[in-house]
Amino acid sequence: MGEFFSNVARYPKYLITIVLGVFAAFLEPLVRRSGNPVTAITLIGALISGIITLAFVVRAMVFPTSLI
Secondary structure (H helix, E strand, C coil), X not given: CHHHHHHHHHHHHHHHHHHHHHHXXXXXXXXXXXXXXXXXXXXXXXXXXHHHHHHHHHHHHHCCCCCC
16 A cells, blocks of 8 residues: 555656646747747747736636626
């Protein structure tokens, strides 16, 4: 039974490793392309747009309005 809990305790570490790997694989090509000023401005705009969209979605989930 102790081996079972030892294996279960490793899952959060695997999850964190996988999530960080996905972010690194996604961001690495973007960082290489950010040397061009037009691309850098576009990436910054996309990041700001994504954050604003996420904020609106979370706000709508937390403070729903009634449709009645």
